[in-house]
Amino acid sequence: MQEITGHRLPVLAVDIGGTKILSAIISSEGEIITREYRLALADEGPQAVINRVLLAIDHTLDQSNMELCDLDSISIAAAGAIDYEKGIVTLSPNLPGWRDIPLRDMVRERFRADSWLINDANAAALGEHHYGAGRGVKNLVFITVSTGIGGGIIIDNRLYSGTSGSAGEIGHTTVDINGPRCSCGNVGCLELLASGAAIAREAAKRISQGDRSSLSEIMAGRIENITAEKVSLAAQSGDSLALEVIAVAAGYLGVGIANLVNIFNPEVIIIGGGVAKMGDLLFEPVRKEVSERAYQLAAQAVRIVPAQLGEDAGVLGAAVFAFQQGSG
Amino acid sequence: MQEITGHRLPVLAVDIGGTKILSAIISSEGEIITREYRLALADEGPQAVINRVLLAIDHTLDQSNMELCDLDSISIAAAGAIDYEKGIVTLSPNLPGWRDIPLRDMVRERFRADSWLINDANAAALGEHHYGAGRGVKNLVFITVSTGIGGGIIIDNRLYSGTSGSAGEIGHTTVDINGPRCSCGNVGCLELLASGAAIAREAAKRISQGDRSSLSEIMAGRIENITAEKVSLAAQSGDSLALEVIAVAAGYLGVGIANLVNIFNPEVIIIGGGVAKMGDLLFEPVRKEVSERAYQLAAQAVRIVPAQLGEDAGVLGAAVFAFQQGSG
Numbered sequence: 047m048q049e050i051t052g053h054r055l056p057v058l059a060v061d062i063g064g065t066k067i068l069s070a071i072i073s074s075e076g077e078i079i080t081r082e083y084r085l086a087l088a089d090e091g092p093q094a095v096i097n098r099v100l101l102a103i104d105h106t107l108d109q110s111n112m113e114l115c116d117l118d119s120i121s122i123a124a125a126g127a128i129d130y131e132k133g134i135v136t137l138s139p140n141l142p143g144w145r146d147i148p149l150r151d152m153v154r155e156r157f158r159a160d161s162w163l164i165n166d167a168n169a170a171a172l173g174e175h176h177y178g179a180g181r182g183v184k185n186l187v188f189i190t191v192s193t194g195i196g197g198g199i200i201i202d203n204r205l206y207s208g209t210s211g212s213a214g215e216i217g218h219t220t221v222d223i224n225g226p227r228c229s230c231g232n233v234g235c236l237e238l239l240a241s242g243a244a245i246a247r248e249a250a251k252r253i254s255q256g257d258r259s260s261l262s263e264i265m266a267g268r269i270e271n272i273t274a275e276k277v278s279l280a281a282q283s284g285d286s287l288a289l290e291v292i293a294v295a296a297g298y299l300g301v302g303i304a305n306l307v308n309i310f311n312p313e314v315i316i317i318g319g320g321v322a323k324m325g326d327l328l329f330e331p332v333r334k335e336v337s338e339r340a341y342q343l344a345a346q347a348v349r350i351v352p353a354q355l356g357e358d359a360g361v362l363g364a365a366v367f368a369f370q371q372g373s374g
Numbered sequence: 375m376q377e378i379t380g381h382r383l384p385v386l387a388v389d390i391g392g393t394k395i396l397s398a399i400i401s402s403e404g405e406i407i408t409r410e411y412r413l414a415l416a417d418e419g420p421q422a423v424i425n426r427v428l429l430a431i432d433h434t435l436d437q438s439n440m441e442l443c444d445l446d447s448i449s450i451a452a453a454g455a456i457d458y459e460k461g462i463v464t465l466s467p468n469l470p471g472w473r474d475i476p477l478r479d480m481v482r483e484r485f486r487a488d489s490w491l492i493n494d495a496n497a498a499a500l501g502e503h504h505y506g507a508g509r510g511v512k513n514l515v516f517i518t519v520s521t522g523i524g525g526g527i528i529i530d531n532r533l534y535s536g537t538s539g540s541a542g543e544i545g546h547t548t549v550d551i552n553g554p555r556c557s558c559g560n561v562g563c564l565e566l567l568a569s570g571a572a573i574a575r576e577a578a579k580r581i582s583q584g585d586r587s588s589l590s591e592i593m594a595g596r597i598e599n600i601t602a603e604k605v606s607l608a609a610q611s612g613d614s615l616a617l618e619v620i621a622v623a624a625g626y627l628g629v630g631i632a633n634l635v636n637i638f639n640p641e642v643i644i645i646g647g648g649v650a651k652m653g654d655l656l657f658e659p660v661r662k663e664v665s666e667r668a669y670q671l672a673a674q675a676v677r678i679v680p681a682q683l684g685e686d687a688g689v690l691g692a693a694v695f696a697f698q699q700g701s702g
Contacts, residue, residue: 127671136671185537199637201529208639209513210675218669219633222551223562223626232632232667234551298551304560305547309527309637311536339560341546343455343464347538 055118057368058106060099061166061360062124064088064140064193067095068357069102071110072365074118076177078358080110091143100156119160120153121368123169123360128211133163136211139230140194164367165207166360167214170318170353171198172205173363178354179316187312188353189216191299191328192319195237199310205367217241221301239298242274242321249277249291259287278324289327296328300335307340307348318353325352383446385696386434388427389494389688390452392416392468392521395423396685397430399438400693402446404505406686408438419471428484447488448481449696451497451688456539461491464539467558468522492695493535494688495542498646498681499526500533501691506682507644515640516681517544519627519656520647523565527638533695545569549629567626570602570649577605577619587615606652617655624656628663635668635676646681653680 054074061068063086070081084102086095103120107113126138133150135141150163164172171188180186180200188198195217199206207213217237218230225234238244250269253262261280265271280288303315321328329350337345355362382402389396391414398409412430414423431448435441454466461478463469478491492500499516508514508528516526523545527534535541545565546558553562566572578597581590589608593599608616631643649656657678665673683690
């Protein structure tokens with residue numbers, strides 16, 4: 047058991063995603079003292095993003111009138127596979143060019159402060175476990191469904207990160223052996239069938255084929271105008287194409303989650319990420335698939351619930367990770 | 375960490391399968407002092423099987439000239455879902471009629487000895503972890519491929535049994551969303567496509583359809599004459615139908631294992647059970663699928679190896695479970 051015990055100084059936590067960088071100062075009670083966003087502009091490559099991360103740390107300190115000596119440590123969550131022992135981002139599908147970047151020690155050396163590095167979905171799992179939808183739960187799986195699909199696993203109240211830091215790659219499990227080919231090299235991956243990108247792509251494809259939808263005008267002949275969020279809005283207004291597309295994606299998600307339920311027999315599955323904001327449109331078909339597909343005892347034992355911390359889950363979890371490292 | 379420390383009295387371990395009951399006395403060093411088999415005759419229902427288990431315990435004690443006071447405890451592995459807290463076999467697909475059987479306390483009361491109850495695939499996972507192919511490994515998944523497909527998960531050197539004792543139900547994960555319906559209610563289950571029963575069924579089906587094979591004579595018009603073992607023997611003699619059937623099943627198994635590799639990022643996957651005796655015929659296509667399908671880092675990290683303990687894995691693991699309970 048790794049509990050956060052006693053009074054501790056706050057952690058400066060940074061969450062590096064493919065789109066933006068969120069930095070925050072977080073108390074040992076899980077209170078966000080200050081937060082700021084900036085664009086990641088990940089296409090500019092690793093060094094440019096790293097410079098922005100260092101700048102974000104400086105600026106967050108300034109903004110809060112804090113010094114490094116007022117902090118417990120600096121903790122970074124990054125969208126990529128992590129070598130936890132060495133503190134390295136091994137590679138990242140969402141941060142182009144990132145390969146074997148020793149980010150933990152770069153931060154440690156630049157600021158002369160204790161620092162930590164964790165995968166972003168793993169961090170969100172820890173955040174939800176400690177402060178969100180997974181409080182008090184011993185075994186859970188967190189799934190983030192946004193542009194892609196990722197995950198994090200908590201077993202016996204601890205993050206399980208696997209042998210080379212890539213446990214929880216739920217998005218690239220096969221749900222349809224005859225499905226389309228994924229950029230990861232596999233076929234019929236969950237991410238390819240149930241992510242936000244999949245929802246947007248499928249809606250745009252059907253509109254291009256001439257299916258009627260209130261989204262046709264929004265698309266105006268440009269596929270990139272269709273996003274999962276817009277499909278969700280259309281579905282909420284009763285657009286039948288949008289409803290169908292979401293139901294199909296949610297069905298696939300249900301298959302992937304039923305597999306997790308069979309394998310892990312967890313107490314709770316938490317779904318976060320932008321697509322989870324669809325609410326019952328997503329959760330009802332997912333729960334139905336799981337109750338129909340998963341092994342009866344495991345299906346009865348699991349609760350499938352929305353995440354509670356939104357975009358703060360990553361920084362909160364990065365802070366939990368730092369507090370646990372310090373007390374471990 | 376639950377280590378077996380210090381000198382301990384031996385455990386009397388019993389492994390109850392759908393076909394046979396194996397009982398053994400096992401030293402704290404993992405040495406099998408005595409073992410005996412008897413048929414389970416599971417079709418006769420729970421009470422008849424339980425009577426045979428109690429008889430097997432008596433007989434094993436007699437055979438070894440040991441008294442109950444010479445034992446640490448009695449530990450039972452059973453083919454079914456287990457409520458670990460209550461020591462109950464909740465239900466079993468392989469033991470007809472078993473539902474909420476308080477087997478641990480029945481044994482405890484009958485023999486007035488400490489007793490323990492564990493799922494048979496979980497026991498085999500513990501056995502292989504302690505004494506077999508998983509020695510010294512922190513995180514592993516054990517898969518047994520025989521008539522059905524089951525599994526057990528070791529995380530951080532400990533058995534992970536899940537919230538209601540059914541973790542590791544790998545056989546009923548979906549690998550083909552458009553596959554055939556399984557008796558569990560799901561569709562396209564791994565067990566339905568890659569188990570020993572699946573191999574025998576597929577070979578018999580193709581022979582019935584007129585495909586040429588050295589197995590045609592053995593079958594002689596009776597589907598039940600074809601077993602996975604016979605298909606394996608035919609394949610080893612170069613029978614092309616047998617080779618094809620095994621390659622297809624192994625391919626499905628590879629898909630299921632690639633999913634496990636993505637989710638768990640384990641150090642080792644151990645494959646046991648009768649079908650694993652096929653050796654390279656099975657392991658080569660499995661390894662190929664995993665290297666093509668699983669996430670690169672995780673695929674590189676994992677070793678996929680045969681089990682080492684054969685039919686003794688269950689009783690050895692049941693003994694480990696007992697020693698851990700005692701010292702926990």
